[in-house]
Amino acid sequence: MANVVELAVVPPPLRSDWTPPPASGKSISPLVSGRLLPAGPAYLAHVKRAVHKLSFEEYDKHAAEEQKRIDALHGNGAEIEDDLGVGDEEETEDLLSLDPKEWKKQDHYAVLGLSHLRYTATDEQIKIAHRKKVLKHHPDKKAGTVGDSNDDAFFKCIQKAMEVLTNPERRRQFDSVDPYYEELEQEIPTEKHIKSVKNIDEYFFKTFGPIFEREARFSKTQPVPMVGGIDDSKEAVESFYEFWYNFDSWRSFEYLDKEVNEGSDSRDDKRYTEKKNKSERARRKKEDTARLRSLVDLALSVDPRIKRIKQQEKAEREAKKKARSGQNGVDAKQKAEEEKKKAEEAAKQKEEAEKAARAEAKKAKAAAANAAKKARRAARAAADADGGDAAAA
Structure with a gap:
């Protein structure tokens, strides 16, 4: 909601030497009392200065910045840095001598002075460049000038370039075969x-x-x-x-x-x-x-990155291979030690079994020898007994 500020309008005091003028004696209209309302740009400026407590210099600076912003927003004003030299490129003799009938062979960006922008040129820049070219090459401005007989032809080229570049579809078609990029x-x-x-x-x-x-x-x-x-x-x-x-x-x-x-x-x-x-x-x-x-x-x-990536992958593979080889070596050594230990235990058990078998065999042999010895003794004893009986008879 807007705030209403009432400002008292006080007229300056009269000079000390002021005297009313003498009466003319002519009849005048009766005085009418009325109320005067302050209005106009000057009064609005006065209100803004009073409300925002600005000096005249500060207000002028603020007003200039605001006007500059509005001009930039609407693309107005000749002094704003909006076009950055759009349409001011040098025009060569070959460019000025283009035949409008061969419009498909012409560089539309170069005709409008947009060679440095080309497909990046905005619609606003194209309009600014076209306006500059028209003001410079319009046939009415060159009428009667010696040596500019072909200017009408170049003006037609300007119009054709504007027609192509302001049509999105035709501009895209031209950008597809832009002669500058084809080179x-x-x-x-x-x-x-x-x-x-x-x-x-x-x-x-x-x-x-x-x-x-x-x-x-x-x-x-x-x-x-x-x-x-x-x-x-x-x-x-x-x-x-x-x-x-x-x-x-x-x-x-x-x-x-x-x-x-x-x-x-x-x-x-x-x-x-x-x-x-x-x-x-x-x-x-x-x-x-x-x-x-x-x-x-x-x-x-x-691409040098491909070589770098391949080298890194190769180094990683070799590192993994080396790690696996080291692990396999440890496993093989451990396995060999375990097998050696098992073989030693088996050999020890075999030796103990053989030793026990030899002991058993020795015992069996001794028992057999004793049994044979006892059998021989018994046989001799029997023989002796039979001999004595025979003698007695």
Whole structure:
């Protein structure tokens, strides 16, 4: 709810030497008493200063900042740093001599002075650049000027560039075949050249970082994983290459379609042209997919992180193998000792059994000898007894 502040309006006192003017003698209207209400920008400014207890300097500073904020919000004002030089790029002779009939071959971003922004240019920046170009190259401003006979043609190029870049679908088609990036696509280094570089770690990220950043603009899935750094984990590296090997691109090539001949009403001509355009789009799409796959293959083959990860995995395998070997050695030694101990116990038991068997055999032999001795004695005694009986008879 708004607060109402009543401010007393006190007029300044009269000067000490003031005297009322002499009566003119003319008839005047009767005096009417009325109430005056303070209003207007000056009074509102006075109220704001009084309520917020601001000085004139503080109020002026606050008002300037507020106006600047409003201008920035609505894109107004010539002094705000909103366009950052948009539309002020140098215009070469080749650019000014473009033929508007060959509008498909022209660089629309360069025509509007947006070469440094290209696909990152916002709709507001495109409008600002177009407004600047129109003010500079409108035919009415150049009428009667010597040496500007082609300015009308360039103005048509400006209008065509504005028409293409303000239509989201047509702009996407143009971005798919932007001539500036098509030249950069041909400058990919070879594997042989990369492997000959001394500092491969620094060169890889410096070279492939911008390349994948440019290609990322065609991805249907956002955000897109970038190259990263030399210390990335195995999971991050595998995720990066998995994404790019399954890259889903929206890039299309309708912008390069051949137009149907003007004035031709033949449906056969239209069908033939459409069929040929479709075939060409499919061919270009296939070639672009193969190009991107080759780029990812190249990056994978020279990525210094892959070598580092393989070395780490090899070291881990060797460590595990060594640990297992050490454990197996301990187990084998322990097993050998146990077997030796068992063999010794078995040999001892065998020796004791043999000793006991020998003792038993010795006892049995002694008993047999005693029995034989007793038998011989008994036989001799019997023989002696039979001899004595015979003699007596």
